[in-house]
Amino acid sequence: MPRRAVIAAGLLLALGLLPTHAAEPEKLSLTRVQDLHYGDVLFTTFVGNDFEALTRLESYTQWKLMPHHQGEAALLAGGLYLQLGMHNEAGRRFESLLTADVPASVKSRAWFYLARVWYARGYHDRALQALSRIEGALEPAEAAERVHLQANALMHLERHDEAITLLGGWKSSSSWLQYARFNLGVALVRSDRLADGARWLDAVGSIQTADEELLALKDKANLALGFAWLQAGQAESAMPMLMRVRLNGPQSSRALLGLGWALAATGRNEEALSPWLELHDRNLLDAAVQEAYLAVPYAFAQLGAHGQAAEYYEAALESFATERGNIDTAIARIREGSLMRQLVGAEDAVSPQRGWFWQLTELPDAPESRYLYPILAGHDFQEGLKNYRDLAYLGSTLSRWDENMAVYGDMIDTRETAYGERIPRVDGLLSSDALAATEASRKQVEGRFNDIVNLQDVAALGTPEQRAQWQRVLQIEAGLAAAPDDEGTAAAREKLELVKGVLYWDLHQAFRERLYQQRRALRELDKALTEANTRWLRVQQARATAPVTTGDYADRIDTLTQRLATLRTRLGAAAEAQQNLLADIAVHELEAQRQRLADYEIQARFSLAAIYDRAAEAPAGQGGP
C-alpha cells in the first residue's frame, strides 16, 4: 500500500500534475485547482485510494464538474488505470490524449510509465512501441532505466544485436548500467559471441561495491561467465570466475558445483571433491546439491575408490526417492487445492480454495512447501498473485454495493408512493392558470388604484355605505338637475349640497389614510406575488429535475443490480482461473524438479550398476561393493 502511494506520487509528478516546490524559501505556490471536485479526486489519489479516485474522476467527468481541468483529468485517469493494472485502457487513454496540447516532457513520461508496465506484464513488443514514442529527454534516472528497459525488451524478443548496439555505446554511472552490462554479456554469450560477452560479464564481475543488490548481480555475472567458459570447454578460464562468487551468497551452490566441474575437467578429481563434498552437506532441495550427490561418487569412481562411490550412489538413490515422493505429494495437494489446509492445519470451512502463495522468505519457520520458493519469487507468479488480490478487492467492493442496492430499492418504493401522491397535484397546479390569473387580477387592481389616485376619486375608497350614499347623492343630483327651477327644487338642491358636502368632507378626510392603506395592501400583494412566483419557479425546477417517473430510478437500480450480479460471477470465474493458473505454474515447476530428480536417479542407477559389474568382473580381493 505505501509503495503504491509512492508510485502514484511519482506518476503524478512525472505527469506534471503535482505542484512543484519552489526553490526559494517562500511558501508553496498555490496549486492550480480551479474546480473543487478535481481537488477531491487529487486528494483521494494522494491518500492512496486509487480505485475510489478513479470512480470519482469518471463520475465527476460525467457530471461535467471539472471544466477547468479536462486535459489534466483525462491524463490522471490514464495514470490511475495504469496503477490499477488496466494497461490496455491506460494505453488507449494516453494515445488519444497525447496530442500537441500537452507538453512533450509529459508525453514522454507517460509513454515511459506505460512501457514499464507492459514490460513487467510480458508484452515486450508493446513496451518497445511505447518507448519509441518518447521524444526529447527524460530525467537522468528515468533515461537510464529507459535504456535498460529497451535493451531487456529487445533481448526477450531475441533481437540481441540491436540490444548490443544499444548498450554498447551507453555511458552511465548508474546501477542500471551494471544490469545492462550483465544482460548484454548474457545476450552475447547466447549469440555464440563468447569472447565479447566475457568482456562485459567480467566487467560486472569485478566491480567494487558494498551494495547488497549489486553484490548479488556481481555473483550472477561471475557465475554466468564461469559456466559459459565451462560449456565452451575452457575449464581453466572458468575457475577464477567461479572462485569470485561469494561462499555465503545466493549463487554459492551453483558456483561450487561449477568449480568442481572445472577441476574435474582438468583431471583434478581429488580437488574437485572439496567443493562437491561441501555441497553434499547442504539442503537437497537445491538443484546444485542434487547434482553434487552424483558428482561426489563420480569423482570417487574416477579416483578408483569404487566402494565409496557405490555408497554415495546408494545414499543418493535413497535421498532422491524420498525427495521425489515429497514432490509428488506436494503436486497432488496443490492439484487438490488442499495444500493450504495442510499448511495451516485449520479446519475452517470457509473456502478450501484459498491461496497458498506465501512469502516464505519473510518467515523464520518456513513449512515444507519451500519447494515452491523458486517460483514464488518469479515474475509470472507475482503478477498472477497481484491479479488475484486485485480481484478479491474488487469483489468486496461490489459486495458493498449489493447491500446498498436493497436499501435504494426501498427508498425508491417509499418515494414512489410519496411522488405518486404529490406529483399529480404538483402537475395539476403547474398546468393550471392559478398564478397567471392572480397576476392578471393584480394588474387590474393596480390599474384601478392608479385611476383612483389620478382622479382623486375619494368616493371610490369609501365604506360600502358611504359609496352607496354617494351614489344616491349623485343620482338625486342628476335628478334635481333635470327638474324645473322652482322653490322646492332649489331647497332640495341646497339640502343636497349640504349632504354632499358633508359626505364629501368625510370621504376626503379619510382619503389620504385610505389611499395609504390601499397602497400598503397593494405592496403586500406584490410581495406575496413575488414569493409565489419564486416558489412557482422552484417547484417547476424541482419537478423538472425529478425523474420523469420514479420508474426511472427503479429502472436504473434494476439494470445496475443485474450488472452487479453478472460481474460478480465473472470475477469469481476469473479469480478461480487465476488460482488455477498459479497452481499450474507451481505444478509445472515442481514437475520439472521431479523430472530432474528422476533423471539423476537413472544416472545413479546406471553408475551403480556399472560399479557392481566391474566388481563382479574384477578378480577377488580388488575393489568390491
Place this chain on the structure above:
Amino acid sequence: MLWLAAGLVVAAASGAAASSHRLTGQSAPDFALKATSGTNFRLSEYRGEVVLLTFWGSRCGQCPAQLSAVSRLVDTYGAAGLAALAVNVDDDQLAAAEFAVAHPVSFPVLLDPDKAVAKAYRVDNLPMLLLIDRAGIVRHVHRDHRSGDDKAWLARIRQLLDE
C-alpha cells in the same frame, strides 16, 4: 471465492474461542482515532494488509497478555503484511496512556473514550479481537484470551496473509 464465502453461513470453527459476531463477513467499519503517541490513525489506510484489531481496557485482566501476544505476532509477520491496532475504551485516557508506557507494544494504541468505535464494532466483551483481511472484511472474532490462543490465531492469520 471470498465474497461468496462471506455470504455463506459458516459455522464457527472449532479450536480457540472464535465466536460468531454480527460483523463477521462484513466490511470492517472505517474509523480514525488518536493514538497515545498523538498521531491519528485510520483503519482504511491499512487496506492491503491483514489487521488484528483488538479492543481492551486497563481493568481487564486478560488484556495485557493478549496485547503481548499480538505484539509478538506483528514482530514476526509484519514484513509479510500483518498489522495491528489496539483500541482502548477506558473513560480515563490517562490510565490507558500509562498502561501503554508500561507495556510497550510494536503497534499503535488508540484511544476511544467516547466509545463510538466500540459501539460501531458491537464490542460486548473485553478483550475482543477481530481479524480483518486484506480487503477490509472482518473474518474472525475472538473474545477473551487464554494462553495458547495466539497459536490458534496463527493458523488463521497465515491463511489471511496468503490471500
Place this chain on the structure above:
Amino acid sequence: MKRITSLGLPLLAALACMAGSVLAADAAGADAPPDTRALDEEIQAIKKDVVDLNRDLFILEEELLFPANTQVAVFLSMDVGDFFALDTVELRVDDKQVAKHLYTPREAEALLKGGVQRLYLGNLRVGEHELVALFTGKGPQGQDYSRGAQVRFEKSVGAKYLELKISDRQSRRQPEFVIRDWE
C-alpha cells in the same frame, strides 16, 4: 531438462542444463510455462467493467441520496507555507454537528500537496443556513492551534458548494479559516 541417457556421458551433460539455467538470466525460462496472457486480458476487461459499474453506482447513489436541489457539499483545502500539522476539523450546520474528521499524517500531507477533501455532503432545505467550522492542529514550533470560522449562506435551487480553506496568506504563520462560496 535434458535426459542423461547413459553412463558414458559424463555428468557434464547435466552441466549443460545447469549452465542453461544460469545463463537464462531474466529471460522467460523453461519449456512451455503456462500462458498467462489470455487470462490477463480477461482480467483487465473485467476490471474495466468493474470501474464502469462502480462509476454508475456512485452516480446513482449521489443522485438518489443528494439530489441537486437539496445538495450541499463542504470542501476543505489548505494553503499554508510553514509547516502546520492539521489534527481535526469539525463542522456544524444550523447548530448540529455534521462532520468531525481526524487527520492521519497521510491525509494531512494530501491536503498540503494541493488535494481538496470533500468533507461533508448533505441535504438542506432552501433558505438561509449557518455553517460553523473549527480546526485544530500543531504549528511549526509544536504549539497547539485552534481556530474557527462562521458563515451564513443562502441555499437556493441547485447544488451548493462551500470551500473551507486553511490559509496563512493574510497573516504569515497564523493559519486562519477562509470560507468561500462557490455558487
